[in-house]
Amino acid sequence: MTDFNRDALGPPAGLVATMRLLLVEDNARLAALVSDGLEQQGFAIDRYESIDGAEHAQTIAQYDLLLVDLGLPDGDGLDLIRAMRRRGNSTPILVLTARGGLDDRVAGLDAGADDYLVKPFQIPELAARCRALLRRPGNALDSVLTAGNIVLVTAERTIRVNGQAIEATPREVALLELLLRRSGHVVAKPALENALYSMEAEVTPNALEAIVSRLRKRLAAAASNVQIKTVHGVGYALFAPPAADE
C-alpha cells in the first residue's frame, strides 16, 4: 500500500522518469531528512556517508546526480569530485555544504562541481536545483511545465489556463517556457533574447518587451493566477501564487 500511495502522489509534473540520486553526507540525521524530502519530490536516493562508500556505490549503480557534502570522515568531498572528473566521470554534482566562505563556492565549482548549495536549505530549493542540473543537455527535457493554473506541454507547444487552451504565437510560447522552467526566479534578458533570436531573424530591440506585454495580456484575459514581473535592468520572472491558495 505504501508503494501505491507514493505512486498516487506521483512525481511533480516535469519529471518523466525517476531519477536516481547518490547522497554523500556523514550526518545521519541530515541525510535521512534530505533523502526523505527528495523522495517525496519523486527522486530515488541512495545514502552513503564517506568517500569510499560513494566510490563503491558508483561501481555497482549508475547515478543521474550526486549530492556531496564536503567535510566527510575519510576526506574532503572536493577530492572525490576531482577524482571523478579526472576519470572522465561527468555525472552532475551538487555540493551541499556548510562552507559558505568567500572563496568556497569558486573552489567547489573549480573542482568540477556543477552547483553549490550552502546549508541550511529547504527541500523545494534543493529539489529545484537538482531538477535544473538534470535538465542539462543530455538529459530528457520536461515535457509538461506547470505553474499556478498554467500548463505548457512542450511537445505540443500549447498553453492551457485552467484547462482551457489559449492562443499564443510560437515566440510567446517559447518565452513562457523559459520563464516556467525558472519559475520563481529571474531570467536574464539576454538569455530570453537569445532564445527568441534563434527562432526568427527580425527582432527589434523592443521585441522582448512587446512579446512580454502581449503574453501578459493573454494570460490576464484567461484569468491566469501567475504573474510575469519585470525586474528592471535585469530580466523577467514568473511567479505563481503559493500552493496553499489553490
Add this chain to the structure above:
Amino acid sequence: MNSAQPAAAGKPGPSLFRQIAVRLAILTLAFAVLSIAIVVITYSRQPESLAQELLSLEASRIAADPASAEVHAGPPGSSHWQVRYVDQAFAYDAGHDLSPDRAALIDWTQSERTAGGYRITGVRTIEQDGRQRWLFLQFEGDGLRPYLPVILNEILQHAVLPLVPLSVLMLVFNILAVRRFLNPLRRAEREVDQLDPENMAARLSEPFAPREVHTLVCAFNRALGRLEDAVATLRTFTANAAHELRTPLAIMQLGIDRLPESRDRDELSRDNLYMTRLVGQMLDLAQADALMIDDAHRIDLSETARAVVTALAPMAFEQDRELRFEQVGEAFALGHGEAIYRVFRNLVDNALVHTTGANPIEIVAGPGPQFHVRDHGPGIPEAEREHIFERFWRGDRRSSNGAGLGLGIAKRIVEAHNGTIAVEDAPGGGTLFRVRLQPPA
C-alpha cells in the same frame, strides 16, 4: 590593564632625567661633605701645617694688596699680630725682638705654646711689583677661630672648586645620555601608538642598544605575538562556530518543514531563518575581518549587481517590493568578486529590511568603479549615521529583524579593497549608500 592602579590612572611620575639628576645631586653633596670632613680632620691632626697655611694665606693676601698691609689687622681672632718686610721694616712691634738676619731669609714657620694660647712666627717670600721680598709675620691667638679662614680656604680649594665643575659636567652628561639612551624607547612608544587590532602582524622594531630597551621591546613583541594568536583564535573560533552551526540549522529547518502546517510551524521556520541569517553574517564578518585583497581581479560591477538583483528579486516581490537595476557607463573595478557581491547583497538586504512601501529600491552601477543602492524610505537621521556601520548596532531595535551586522560587513569588505562607503541623502528623500572602489589597473 588594571585601572585601579594609580600609576595607570593618575599623571605619570618624575622623568628618568630628573630622577638621575636628583640622585647625582645627593651624591655630589655627600661627596662634598666627605671632602670637607677629610680636610677638617686632616688639619686638626696637623696643627703645624695649619699654622704654615695660615701664614702663607696672610702673606699672599698682603702680596696681592700691599697697601692694605699697613692697616692689616691680622686674621680675626688674633690677640697679637705683627707683620713687616724683613728687608724694609715698615711695622714694628716693640714687645718683640726680631733679628733681621738676611741669611736666615728662607721660608720658615715656628709654632710655640704661650700662656694665653699659641704663637706662630715665620717668614714668607712674596712677589711684589716684580721684586722678591720677604715678609716677617708673627701671630698670637687662641683656639680654632684664627684658623677658620685657612680651613674655609682649604675647603674651597679641595672640595668646592673641583666639585662644582664636576657637578655641571655630570648634569650635562646626564641630559645628553638620558636623551640618547631613551631614544629607542621613544621610537618604541611611537610604534606602540600606531598598533592597530586590524593589523595584528605589526611588531616594534628592536633596537640594538641599550640592551635593557632591547629586551623590553623583545618581550613586548613576544606579547604581541601571543595577542595575535589570541585574536586569530577568536576569529577562527567565530568562523568555526558559525560553520559548525549550519548543519544543525539545516537539520532543524528540514525538521520544521516536515511538521504539519500551522502558525507555530511558520513562526518556528521564520525564527530558524533569522538564526540562519545571523550565523551566516557572523561567518561573513569573521571572513571580512581576515580578508586581504591580494588577488583582486577586474570585476564588472554591473554583472555583480545583476546577480544580486536576480537573487533577491523573488524575495522582494514576495514582499510586494521591487528592485531596479541601472547601469551608467562602464563599471569596472578592482576587487574580489564574491566579496563585492556580499557588499551589494547586504546593502540591498538592508534597504529591504529598513524601508516599506511600493517605491522601488534602485541599484546603480557606474560610472567608473562605483555603485550605489538607494531606497525611498525615511532616510537615516544625521545623529545615527556615524553608528550605522558599527557591529550589532540597530537604529530601531523593535522593528529590525537583523543583527545589525550587514553594514559592518559591507564596510569592512570595502575597506579591505581600499574603497569607501558613505551614506548620503538621496535627492527626493530616502537613503543612498555609495561605494567607491579602486579602478582596475
